[in-house]
Every structure is written in C-alpha cells, then in structure tokens.
Amino acid sequence: MSTESSTSSDTRAPVVILVEPQMGENIGMAARAMANFALPEMRLVAPRDGWPNPAATATAAGATHLLESATVFPDTRAAIADLTLVYATTARERGQMKRVLGPKEAVAEARPAIAGGGRVGILFGREREGLWNDEIALADAILTYPVDPAFPSLNLAQAVLLLGYEWFSQSQEGALPFAEVERVPASREMVVSFFDFLEAELDARGFYPPEKRTTMTRNMRDMFLRRGLSEQEVRTFRGVASTLMRSPRKLAGDEPAA
Template structure:
C-alpha cells in the first residue's frame, strides 16, 4: 500500500502494531497516532476505548496522521486484538510477580526488527492512562518492555511511551537515517590550512609577538598543532584569515578610546 502526505510519499512497510488497551482520552489516541506517523508506524489497534470510535478529539490531535487514524481497528477483547501476532511485548514500568523477560527499548526493538524481517507479525501493547496493564493482560505478552525512566517519576503519558518505542523501532529496523542531513561546506585543504598558518605567523612577526628568534619555531609548531585540531572548513579558514588581516591592520585605524586634545 502507498499513500501521500503533503508532497512526500508514505510507505507502509512492515512494522509492529501499536495496541492501546482501554484508552480513555481521545487526545492521547491522536497524539499516539501522530507519534506513530513520525516514525513510519501505521497499524493502530484499540481495545474497548472508553469513548468509543471514531473519536473527534483523536482526529484533531493526530495532526494530519490521517493515514493512521483511518486504519484504526477496534476490538472488544485484547485476545482478539493480538490474535494474528506471533510476538507481543507489553510496556510497563511496574514490577510484577510474573516470570516474564524484561527488556530495554533497544533490545526489544532489535528483536522486533528481526522477527518482522522474517515475515512474522508483532505488536507493542500499552495500558490505560491511569493504571496501565493488569497481570492478565501482561500474561498474554512474550516479554515486558521497561523504559529507563527515573524511579521516582516512572509514569509516562501513552503518547510519550509510543514515541520512544516508535523511535527505537525505526532505528533498529534500519530506517533511521537522517532525511535532511546538514549541508556542510567542504573541509579545508592542506594548502588552505598552511596558507592560514603562514598568514597568522607573518602577522605575529609584524606585531612583535615572537620575543626571541630561538623560541619562534617551538611557538609556531604549537600554534599549528592547536589550529590543526579545528577541523576547519574552507569557509572557516577564509573567515579566520579575514580576522587575522583585520587585526594586522589595527594600527592603521584611529583609536576611538584615545582622547582628543582639548581646544584652548
């Protein structure tokens, strides 16, 4: 399947289903849909949403993630929502007595990526806003995913949790390359760097910076070593040479701080 969003084409690549269990607020559903869209997820499943479906608040909060909202599937039972999945991870910050593996978001996403790349289906399960998932719901999962949050403030908004896991999924799936890499100027050539060094050294000679001729080679070597660590671009070298030239001509300009002689 393919669709369009503004001027860019959407690609519905295989990805985990996002299952929200008994979500209460439409705004949270919409914000979760937006987070999914940001990172290329599109299969949202709702289990017994409190305010029913469709939900106008969810649609307005989704902020143009219409392709996610339009594909939402609603189920009465969690068992039905995950029936076609062969791997399900439950997200929770609470400790439990269940004998379930506990994974971090990076490891969970790597496992999800491997599972889905093999042609199987998987999903991430999220609980209610107020109290998350109960033990029976967690028992249906294959493992627990816990985010490394501050223990004293471990509760995340559903949309926030979806955003973090969606980001980790995109990174693990190999689709995490930056879409808009910074446009960098080309790095300065050695010829440009040497010209900058010599320009600075000549200016320092004229200013009397080198007090003794014997120490000049050592000071020059130290200056070149320091400047070589700068990883300069061509534009930065030109800028620095402009600075050197301006400082070198300073004596030619009137000193604004020098007081003018008083007229008698």
C-alpha cells in the same frame, strides 16, 4: 471509523495497540509519535469516550491518517487474534514467568519475526492503571523501559514514542535524516601559508612579547588545527585577518590630520 473487518494489511512494522485509552488527547499524541517513526497501524481496544474522538484529531498534529485507519476492538483478545508475537508494556514487576525485555531487545527480536512473515503487536495499557495481569498473560514477553524506579510512570504517548524511536533507529541503522555539509579539507600547505601570513602581520604590530613568541605561535597553530580546517574556512580566516590588519578607515566627521 475502522472496524475489526478492516484491519490494516501493512505488516512491515509492529502494530500499536492502545488498551482502553481514557483520553482522546493521548490517542492523538500517540498517533503523532507513530507517524514520527513510521509505525503505520493503530488498534484501539474499547476507548473510554468512544471513537472517533475529536480530541484525538486536535492533538495528532497531521497524523490524522492513522486515526482514520485505526481499528477498534471490543477486547484485548480480539485485538491480538491475528498476531504471532505480542509484547505487553508495563512499568511494574507483575510476578509472571515471562521474559522481560527493553525496547532495544524487543525490537531486535521483532524485526526478524516480521521479516519472516510474522505479525507483531505492542500492548499499551490504560493511562491510570496500565494493563491488567490477565492481559499481560496473553503476551509472549514483557516490554519495559529503563527509567528511574522512583518515578517509572510514562505518559501513554511517551511510551509509544520511545518504542517508535527504537524501531525506526534500528530500521535505519542509526542513519540521521541529513548529514553535515561536505567540507573540503584544506591542504597543509594552505594552512601553513595562512599561519605564516598571520604571524608576520602580528609580528609587525608587536603582538608577541619576544620571550613568549615561540610558545604563543605554537599554541595558536594548535587552536586552529584542533578542529581540522576546510579550504573555505582558511579563506574566511585569511580574509578576516587581512581586513582587520588594514589601516583603519577615517570615520565620517573626523577632523583631518594637521
């Protein structure tokens, strides 16, 4: 278990501060959310059931390193003492004269603050009652989420997850972890040649009613061209069509033709 004297030195991301969390399971799930989005430091303020908590380990799903390095503080003031910018999360209007930001705006503000050498923390309150007004008064701004006002309460881990997603998304400039497999576009000559082949075979089999042939061929070409075919896709379609248009094989057990 970490103590106040072993505060993490990783200052590249916001610190997640859970104030008097009541259930170890929620602490573990919050750690998992932090690991998903590269938030490396968890601080705990007077967890109800003490620390460490086996229930947290059970729900961390591989993020136990964050639990092992978590720092425990006796109160909120001590937990934020070394920070230079603090946001307090709440789902309710508290009547305090503070700026109110959504996760996107808060992260956009926190990123340059961290880059400039500042330390940023996000306060998350108790599962049942959230943060107290006196705790919110210690923060620079309020962080709230755009949720349905008829049901605004979020699970503790969900709140951490949403903040983490916004942090990581902006850090990666929206880049996804992997991209679509590169497709080599088919040349127009290759595609038109396939159309000529397909339409000739369909003509030979009487597929088109004479009065509808022009419209049907045009519509079919539109269907294939709507997506943009790759070379491999054209080869596959042509192979499928060639196979279907061959004379059917004689099935086992068929009687020979008279």
